[in-house]
Amino acid sequence: MKFSLAFAALAGLVSARPSFLDLARRDGAIKYTDPETGFAFSEFKAAYTLTSNIVYRFALPSDPPSGPYDAVIQVVAPVQVGWTGLAWGGTMLKNPLTVAYPNGNSGPTVSSRWATAHSTPMTYTGATYTILSNGNRANGTHWQYTALCRGCTQWNTGSSTVRLNPTGSSRLAFAYSPGRPSSPSSNTSSIPVHEVANAWSHDFSLGLNPNFQELLVKNGVS
Numbered sequence: 001m002k003f004s005l006a007f008a009a010l011a012g013l014v015s016a017r018p019s020f021l022d023l024a025r026r027d028g029a030i031k032y033t034d035p036e037t038g039f040a041f042s043e044f045k046a047a048y049t050l051t052s053n054i055v056y057r058f059a060l061p062s063d064p065p066s067g068p069y070d071a072v073i074q075v076v077a078p079v080q081v082g083w084t085g086l087a088w089g090g091t092m093l094k095n096p097l098t099v100a101y102p103n104g105n106s107g108p109t110v111s112s113r114w115a116t117a118h119s120t121p122m123t124y125t126g127a128t129y130t131i132l133s134n135g136n137r138a139n140g141t142h143w144q145y146t147a148l149c150r151g152c153t154q155w156n157t158g159s160s161t162v163r164l165n166p167t168g169s170s171r172l173a174f175a176y177s178p179g180r181p182s183s184p185s186s187n188t189s190s191i192p193v194h195e196v197a198n199a200w201s202h203d204f205s206l207g208l209n210p211n212f213q214e215l216l217v218k219n220g221v222s
């Protein structure tokens with residue numbers, strides 16, 4: 001069954017004050033320096049139930065080129081999360097979707113997707129992912145991945161080019177499903193529909209890294 005927190009809040013299913021949606025948004029992004037990879041990330045905890053969060057982190061170069069630029073995404077999800085997606089343009093449609101799911105002890109699978117309708121997103125070759133040598137794991141409580149994305153900060157919707165402002169705030173969205181993908185080791189696996197999808201305004205400026213390239217090298221990406 002599909003469940004939207006926004007809808008629940010509007011329908012009065014979540015009646016506590018402030019509303020759950022407000023709470024999720026009010027917390028905003030914070031700066032997080034990851035001891036394992038060394039990157040400074042802007043971090044947002046996205047609530048997918050009243051008590052559970054998926055953590056999304058973004059590290060950007062502080063002096064990126066004017067066109068597309070690299071980004072590092074780190075996601076920490078409780079084991080109950082079957083797959084989670086991040087929509088770089090804040091909506092399901094016509095923007096890069098970073099979908100990931102646990103794959104046993106091998107570390108999570110990251111899958112590049114794009115949707116033009118509210119149905120299973122297709123593979124998107126406009127964004128490519130390189131898993132860093134640090135910051136990936138699965139244990140009894142959580143799974144986590146850290147990946148470099150090329151193609152996540154600028155894209156073409158078909159009618160316009162969108163570029164994320166590294167020193168400003170943009171709308172991001174996430175989706176969550178407790179259901180497992182059919183082929184967890186494959187980045188083209190089919191995935192069940194999400195139970196929760198929600199959006200927030202994200203301040204990327206909290207995750208700028210003057211030594212971005214150097215940190216990539218330290219984390220196994222040449």
Ligand code: HEM
Nearest residue numbers: 085086087091092097118119120173174175191192193197
């Ligand atoms: C099996 C795959 C998927 C199916 C069948 C599916 C289906 C849908 C449907 C039917 C809606 C409309 C809900 C409503 O109007 O109440 C929706 C909304 C949404 N979905 Fe998906 N979805 C899928 C995967 C994804 C993925 C991978 C993401 C990645 C983040 C995503 C993000 C969203 C978001 C943010 C919304 C809110 C409305 C919007 O932005 O368009 N979905 N989805």
